[in-house]
Amino acid sequence: MASSTINAKSENKSKVLKVEPLDQKDAKWATLVKITYTDPEGVERTWESGERLTRPKDCDIDGVGVVAILRDPSKPDESPRIVLQKQWRPPVNATVIEIPAGLIDPNETPETCAIRELKEECGYVGEVMDGDFGVSPIMFNDPGFCNTNLRMIHISVDMSKPENQNPQPELEDNEFIETFTVPLTDLWTECKRFEEQGYAIDARVGTLAEGVELAKRWRLA
Template sequence: MASSNKSKVLKVEPLDYKDAKWATLVKITYTDPEGTQRDWEASERLTRPKGSDIDGVGVVAILQNSSKPNEPLRILLQKQWRPPVNATVIEVPAGLIDPQETPEVCAVRELKEETGYIGEVVGDDFGVSPVMFNDPGFCNTNLRMVHVTVDLSLEENQNPQPSLEDNEFIETFSVPLKDLWAECKKFEKEGYAIDARVGTLAEGVEFARRWKLN
């Protein structure tokens, strides 16, 4: 349950831009279509590597067992408490990209570090998404979603052990992919926050089911 996480916000105070390590606030001056000059307040990340078009990746990891092809597919999720929303959030594995790193390499690395699972990026043009902006009305943070399969029949995936940093407290679990929408509704009732990437994935699965897109 969300209430089992003992993390809590102690205080919130202004942050001087000179002390910011991860993000900063900026004022953007621009002209609208009619030529009127306007201002816009926004946030910018400070961590995007030089030459990279993204800040990081989100990993959609589908668990399957090649020795049991009829088993229902499951999606790998995480529970992680996030200070900005003061809640435990249902998320997909994700992380910032390293300099000179491709989205595919970043996704496999983050998946292994955060969950212990070793995955393989989908081999066609569905493997990596277009660049996506999380909240373009507020910040320039962006990412690519990387779609990965994890074969549970492989020896390296029998007893996955994450390699978490000392400030990471992540609980990994999975749910049936076809039930993702219902699971999100259930988690919300239990007090969890739903990451937009998970919620959007759930909507997509439900759209496909309701309108028989396949």
């Protein structure tokens, strides 16, 4: 699946209608808290922070991000492709370029969550990569603002398998996700192009792109 050239502003008809304060008693997904703490000099200070309300009990993460790489073993010379998504997000009032991701269920491992989310959102069936690269350390999305965190799960998708020939997402009624792929080596260039077209870039995608570009420029591989 190639990336689209349609301008994001004309492609998606979603729009923010109203923004208003939310009473904490009505919050289902997130809330605000005031943290009182002492700084390195012992001075008492306060901090406003966001917190998710969805983290399962006895779980150390809120969810996972999925780095899904498509490869066909019969075509070893082809550049690997990364699975991306377009999804309109109300907080930024824009269509965002993202990786597959989702909240973890109770008693679910990060690996199982990632495989499930990839299948549900994109239709692909993959396997977590071998070794200690399969699951990342816990990463905090924006620690100056909230305690939301995740693990990045790296998944290999074998495109020669029958189940990946015609992937069919299993989206919920309130999910409007467009899945596409780009060559992994071109991710930085693609992010720049998407920004020019009016899309917002998710930090996880941007960081992945930056890492690939650094590796190329500094010949780390």
